[in-house]
Amino acid sequence: MVAHRYGQALFDLAEEQDLRQPLLEELTELKKVFADQPELGVFLTSKQISFAAKSKMLQFLIDKASQTVANLLRMTFDYGRLCTLDAIINEYIRLNDEFEKTVRASVITAIKLEDAQKERLASSFAGVVGAKKVYLDEKIDPDIIGGVILKSNSYIYDGSIRTKIAHIKRLLLK
Incomplete structure (x- = not known):
């Protein structure tokens, strides 16, 4: 997969340069x-937009970027892979999370959790999955009635x- 190769190369470069x-x-x-400006990606990849106009917009992004990100933007644009930029960034984030022993998980509850509850839940979940840090993306779903559902890339706990x-x-219907 292209995103994996680019993400891995980017991560390796960042490690070498301590960045x-x-x-x-x-x-x-x-x-x-x-993500906030989805039309930007459409503009930069559209066949109806002139190369000059796309290059001008890309240059605006490059001017605000570090050398490494500027090179990534140029390379993905030049090779027609700008549409995979999000996947490349996701791969870099995944590799960094793996390096830092960080897990990103979603937590679904019927009501909003208090900060102390989220911290205890994250700490407990970190112990279960062997992570140093857990980032919880909280979602509210009153249909689960109560309890909690935790989902990460490699683990699902449904205590709803x-x-x-x-x-x-199901037991009563047997």
């Missing part, structure tokens, strides 16, 4: 720019009341 953390911050910001009721229902 892993600053590059992570810059790539995260770049990802946010493209809805699932427990469904399990009891």
Whole structure:
């Protein structure tokens, strides 16, 4: 996969140059720019837009970027791979998380968790998955009735009341 190769090369370069953390911050910001302005990606990859206009817009991004990110933008643009930029950044983030033993997980609850509850949940989950740090993306879903559902790349824990009721229902129907 192209994104994996580019992301790995970018991560290796960042480690060699001791730029892993600053590059992570810059790539995260770049990802946010493209997410907040989806028409920017469409503009830069559209066949209806002139090469000169796209180059001018790309230069605006490059002027604000570090040398490494500027090179990444130029290379993906020149090779027609700008549409994979988001996947490349995601791969870099994944590799960095793996390096730092960080896990990103979503937590689904029926009501909003207090900060102390989120910290305890993150700490407990870190112990279960062997991570140093856990980032929780909180989602509210009243349909789960109560309890918690935790999902990461390699782990799913469903302790919701809805699932427990469904399990009891299946047992009663046997």
